[in-house]
Amino acid sequence: MIEQILNQNTSKTAKMRALFELGLTRMEVANLVGVNYGFAHNVYVKMYGTTRDQRIRQNQANQSNPENEIWRRRYGIEIEAFGVTREQLVTKLREAGIEVQSEDYNHRTRTWWKIVRDGSIRGENSFELVSPPLKGEDGINQIKKVCEVLVQLNAQVNKSCGFHVHFDAANLTLQTWKNLTWNYYMLEEEIDKMMPPSRRGNSNNYCQSLRTRVENQNLQREIDECQTLMDLSRKMTDRSRYFKLNYESYWRHKTVEFRQHSGTVEFEKISNWIKILNRIINYSEGNRVAESNENALYALMSISLVNYIKMRRQKFGF
Incomplete structure (x- = not known):
């Protein structure tokens, strides 16, 4: 894609505009087109405005529709925890109106919630609670009931627990996968x-960093050179599922899996993380972030999600 743009019989300005639309930074565009940074910056500002102008426009957009979530695909969650017997959990979830079954370990997608074993979880009476495919706000409301039961039963989590989210990827194009890869890579340090x-950087073997295998300066080119999703998975993760962004779930479930979040039974954390990921995927359908900083992350979020992210950052001293 980049080479095609550079080989077009168009002006340098037109080439820069096309490259910026791919999500390249001003320095990358300047180097590719062979112009100085100031020229590239001026073209960028005419397209997008200054960083301050961008923030103003985004705030105006958020204020006009602050909480609207656009749900374009189904999603599912996996909650890892311990301290509650399966029998207790089944009984209380059913009393709350949740259809649930206790099963042997399996990877089958169900139309009900299932409770299975997970040997990686440390703690007595450990379990993994897996949802069926959920949709929109109805799914969020169902998760709220589940979390209320887990809190009521005093379910516990520790560093061995994770919280995983799947989104339906059956209709994601290869270009969207590439954009999603770039966007999560660029935003990963802010998400950290x-x-x-225990879930930052490359500190956890079960959710390794996308930055492990590819250097930033080569990433755009290496992503765009991938001809298939398998190429992309091989490039970014060497076909391992134990990364923050897991491509391998596509071949088993036709989903994209996000594995970074720490274990939790708290509804606020779970629901907000789902919404954050939903917005990143929606944005990735046609866009790449231009910069790797907190404002690039905030620009994708509603006001309430920005406030939540800031609260979490402050909790950890950022």
Whole structure:
């Protein structure tokens, strides 16, 4: 894609505009087109405005529709915890109106919630609670009931627990996968700041960093050179599922899985993380972030999600 743009019989300004639309930074565009940074910056400002102008426009957009979530695909969650017997959990969830079954470990997608074992969880009476495919606010409301039961039963989490989210990826194009890869890579260090130390950087073998295998200066080119999703998975994760962004779930469930979040049974954390990821995927359908900073993350979020992210960052001293 980049080479095609550079080889077009168009002006340098037109080439820069096309490259900016791919999400490249001003320095990257300047180097590719062979112009000085000031020229590239001026073209960028004419397209997008200054950083301050961008924030003003985004705030205006957020204020006009602050809480509207656009749900374009189904999602599912996996809650890892311990301290509650399966029998207790089944009984209380059913009393709350949640259809649930206790099962042997399996990867089958159900139309009900299932409770299975997970050998990676440390703690007595450990379990993994897996949702069926959920949709929009109805799914969020169902999760709220589940979390209320988990809190009532005093379910516990520790560093061995994770909280995973799947989104339906059956209709994601390869370009969207590439954009999502770039966007999560660019935003990963900002997302790290709202996570405990055990889920930051490359500190956890079960959710490794996307920055492990590819250097930033080569990423755009290496992503765009991938011809298939398998190429992309091989490039970014060497076909391992134990990364913050897991491509491998596509071949088993036709989903994209996000594995970074720490274990939790708290509804606020769970619901907000789902919404944050939903917005990143929606944005990735046609866009790449231009910069790797907190404002690039905030620009994708509603006011309430920005406030939540800031609260989490402050909790961890950022």
